[in-house]
Amino acid sequence: MKVVLLGSGNVATHLGKAMHQAGHKVLQVWSRTIQNALQLAKLLDASATDSISQLNNDADIYIVSVSDDAIASLVDQFRFPEKMLVHTSGTASLEVLEAASAQTGVFYPLQTFSKVKPVDFSKVPVAIEGSSKQVEEILLTLAASLTKKTVVFDSEKRKSLHVAAVFACNFSNHLYTIASEILKESGLDFDLIRPLIAETSDKVQYFFPHEVQTGPAVRRDQNVINKHLTFLNSKPELKELYESLSQNIINFHQKP
Amino acid sequence: MKVVLLGSGNVATHLGKAMHQAGHKVLQVWSRTIQNALQLAKLLDASATDSISQLNNDADIYIVSVSDDAIASLVDQFRFPEKMLVHTSGTASLEVLEAASAQTGVFYPLQTFSKVKPVDFSKVPVAIEGSSKQVEEILLTLAASLTKKTVVFDSEKRKSLHVAAVFACNFSNHLYTIASEILKESGLDFDLIRPLIAETSDKVQYFFPHEVQTGPAVRRDQNVINKHLTFLNSKPELKELYESLSQNIINFHQKP
Numbered sequence: 050m051k052v053v054l055l056g057s058g059n060v061a062t063h064l065g066k067a068m069h070q071a072g073h074k075v076l077q078v079w080s081r082t083i084q085n086a087l088q089l090a091k092l093l094d095a096s097a098t099d100s101i102s103q104l105n106n107d108a109d110i111y112i113v114s115v116s117d118d119a120i121a122s123l124v125d126q127f128r129f130p131e132k133m134l135v136h137t138s139g140t141a142s143l144e145v146l147e148a149a150s151a152q153t154g155v156f157y158p159l160q161t162f163s164k165v166k167p168v169d170f171s172k173v174p175v176a177i178e179g180s181s182k183q184v185e186e187i188l189l190t191l192a193a194s195l196t197k198k199t200v201v202f203d204s205e206k207r208k209s210l211h212v213a214a215v216f217a218c219n220f221s222n223h224l225y226t227i228a229s230e231i232l233k234e235s236g237l238d239f240d241l242i243r244p245l246i247a248e249t250s251d252k253v254q255y256f257f258p259h260e261v262q263t264g265p266a267v268r269r270d271q272n273v274i275n276k277h278l279t280f281l282n283s284k285p286e287l288k289e290l291y292e293s294l295s296q297n298i299i300n301f302h303q304k305p
Numbered sequence: 306m307k308v309v310l311l312g313s314g315n316v317a318t319h320l321g322k323a324m325h326q327a328g329h330k331v332l333q334v335w336s337r338t339i340q341n342a343l344q345l346a347k348l349l350d351a352s353a354t355d356s357i358s359q360l361n362n363d364a365d366i367y368i369v370s371v372s373d374d375a376i377a378s379l380v381d382q383f384r385f386p387e388k389m390l391v392h393t394s395g396t397a398s399l400e401v402l403e404a405a406s407a408q409t410g411v412f413y414p415l416q417t418f419s420k421v422k423p424v425d426f427s428k429v430p431v432a433i434e435g436s437s438k439q440v441e442e443i444l445l446t447l448a449a450s451l452t453k454k455t456v457v458f459d460s461e462k463r464k465s466l467h468v469a470a471v472f473a474c475n476f477s478n479h480l481y482t483i484a485s486e487i488l489k490e491s492g493l494d495f496d497l498i499r500p501l502i503a504e505t506s507d508k509v510q511y512f513f514p515h516e517v518q519t520g521p522a523v524r525r526d527q528n529v530i531n532k533h534l535t536f537l538n539s540k541p542e543l544k545e546l547y548e549s550l551s552q553n554i555i556n557f558h559q560k561p
Contacts, residue, residue, distance in 0.1 A: 059519060117521075117528040140521075140529045159497065161505050163517040172500050200497070209491035210498070212533050212547075217484035217498050218505045219520025220550045221477040226514040226557065228473035235465035241415065241456070242466075242473050243510055244428050249417050249474045250506035254499055258482040261419040263315060264475030265373075265396075272373040273396045277468050286553060291468075293549065294476045297542060301482065 050191060053077045053105050054095070055123065056114035057085035059162035060137050062092075064114060067170035069093045071194045077105040101126040109133060110191070112156065117141045124149045133184060139211025142204050143178055154179040154188050157207055158196075161218045174198040176207050227287060259301070266298035306447060309333045309361050310351070311379065312370035313341035315418035316393050318348075320370060323426035323451045325349045333361040357382045365389060366447070368412065373397045380405045389440060395467025398460050399434055410435040410444050413463055414452075417474045430454040432463050483543060515557070522554035 050073050054065050057080035065075055075093040080086035083099040090097035098104070104111075104127060111129055113120055113136040120141055124134075127149055134150035139157050146153040155178040160168060175192040177199060179185030185201060192199040202210065225246060229239045252261045265273035274295055281288040306329050310321050313336035321331055331349040336342035339355040346353035354360070360367075360383060367385060369376055369392040376397055380390075383405055390406035395413050402409040411434040416424060431448040433455060435441030441457060448455040458466065481502060485495045508517045521529035530551055537544040 116524050116526045117532075118526050138529075140532050160501055161508065161517075161519045163508060163512075163519065165512060165517065166508055168504065174497050174500065198500075206491050206493060208532065208536055209487055210493060211529075212536055213484035213487040213493075213498055214501055215520055215533065215547070216480045216487070218501050219518070219522065219554070220547075221480050221502075222505055222509070222514050222518055222520075223522075223550060223554045223557070224472045224477050224480070225509050226518065227553075228469035229514055231465055231469040231472070235462055237462060237466060237469075239513060241430050242469055244430065244454075245416055245470055245474050246477075246506045246509060248424065249478055250502045252417065252419060252422055253478070253481050253502060256419075256421060257495060258478050258485055261417075261421065262475070262478055262482065263417045263419060264471055264478075266475065266479075268372050270372045270374050273394075273467075276373075276396050276464065277471065280464055280468055286556070290549060290553065291471070291476075293546060294479060297483075297546065298475070298479045300542070301479070 050074070050110055051076055051108045053079065053108040053111045054089070054093075054114065055079045055104075055111065056137075057082070057089045058114065058116075059164055060158065061112075061114035062089055062164055063160075063162040063168050063170065064112070064137065064156075064158060065089060065093050065095075067195045068191075070170075073191075073194070076108050079104060110135065110187075111150075112137065113146070120145050133187065135188065139176075139214065140208050143180060147180075152180060152184050154184045155204075155207065156188055156192065157202075157211075159210060159214055161222070171196050172198070174200060176200050176202040176210060178202060178204060178207060227290075231287075262298065262302065264298075266295040267302050269299065306330070306366055307332055307364045309335065309364040309367045310345070310349075310370065311335045311367065312393075313338070313345045314370065314372075315420055316414065317368075317370035318345055318420050319416075319418040319424055319426065320368070320393065320412075320414060321345060321349050321351075324447075326426075327450045329447075329450070332364050335360060366391065366443075367406075368393065369402070376401050389443065391444065395432075395470065396464050399436060403436075408436060408440050410440045411460075411463065412444055412448065413458075413467075415466060415470055417478070427452050428454070430456060432456050432458045432466060434458060434460060434463065483546075487543075518554065518558065520554075522551040523558050525555065 052075045075095040077096045078086045078090040086097035110133040133152045134146050135154040135156045157176040158173050160173040177188045308331045331351040333352045334342045334346040342353035366389040389408045391410040391412045413432040414429045416429040433444045
């Protein structure tokens with residue numbers, strides 16, 4: 050397919066690369082910042098622009114991959130009534146695109162993308178939504194050219210998938226950051242807990258997480274919990290997080 | 306070495322197996338519950354007991370691997386002044402063992418162990434502490450027979466390692482549980498986010514977690530955050546967690 054990519058962030062970058070590698074033609078990259086547009090366009094043999102009025106008219110599909118806050122105001126600036134227009138958000142509605150096109154859709158790749166690290170896109174689940182069966186079919190075909198895992202979800206299912214992803218990925222990663230800060234303060238190397246992090250995620254590839262929960266909270270080891278809370282006395286924000294997460298574990302695992 | 310293992314939980318099981326495989330002789334397994342002692346003893350070609358007065362006197366080392374709450378009262382029931390006595394806790398002090406032996410130590414394997422899943426012990430960091438240089442040396446030799454990663458830590462460093470591990474592992478795993486519950490309620494399969502969980506932990510094997518943080522909070526995408534909070538309206542505990550973790554991410558990443 051011929052594609053115009055609006056955005057140059059993590060998702061746009063990895064999606065653009067995957068489409069380029071799969072033989073799709075990315076004609077143009079738009080970004081608010083021309084340097085970012087140029088940088089991504091170079092990787093994709095595409096042209097670059099920071100001007101909405103200069104958007105290429107020849108594409109089959111226009112993919113908006115910017116933060117949710119920015120979608121509406123961006124889409125408000127152009128009209129491609131005959132072209133397919135999709136966004137890549139886990140949470141934004143289909144309706145946010147309606148004013149600009151009659152063929153709208155969602156193409157939500159469920160993965161954590163950082164520019165610094167390559168991703169095997171063939172293992173990334175992509176959730177599709179289309180304003181019509183026809184749009185849905187085209188998006189499914191596009192998705193199937195990039196990955197083995199495609200699903201068709203309505204906006205509510207997609208949103209619950211996104212919320213789950215925020216807990217499982219974004220929040221987990223921040224807990225790694227907290228751990229690395231605690232280690233740093235004690236002069237310890239983050240390398241010490243890298244194997245632990247790897248094993249924690251590896252376990253749930255085969256089991257459900259509630260089956261393999263470990264640690265003081267699930268053991269109700271109040272002795273350890275109290276010592277850890279004392280240890281965190283000088284860090285009230287972390288102490289509060291420790292308390293609420295421990296309580297949440299205790300509550301969940303005492304369910305009958 | 307000749308070993309008596311006091312405990313039959315996740316740590317005792319994996320440590321016992323690793324020692325057995327490395328050629329150490331586990332003479333006996335004690336557990337409060339004889340069935341558990343028998344089950345683990347069978348794996349280790351050891352005898353089993355639930356009676357402290359029946360503890361085998363011939364071991365070189367007595368390893369106490371029970372929850373922190375239980376260590377003191379257990380250790381209070383025997384005296385092996387000439388034998389080495391260690392516990393495997395991340396948080397309990399060395400002193401808790403003092404009444405029972407003059408040669409005390411800590412042998413803390415930093416990993417999440419579940420009986421259902423094998424672990425490659427050679428990759429598990431083990432933190433050592435000894436009441437004397439001599440004890441430390443012996444424990445280091447024992448550790449080195451099981452793993453490539455050994456460190457000598459005092460109790461404070463070990464505790465900070467344990468607190469970091471609770472955040473990075475126990476709490477992360479509970480976030481996976483929360484994600485799986487959210488998916489389940491929407492009729493979605495946990496398989497959908499397994500690749501995301503794998504990638505999240507894989508990233509921090511090469512980068513520091515703050516370098517690869519993604520998601521609405523670090524992007525300050527208040528639009529998405531608000532929609533997710535509304536989505537969680539019927540689950541006040543999760544809504545509160547979502548809010549405090551998001552705020553914590555925002556605060557951390559706005560640091561200069």
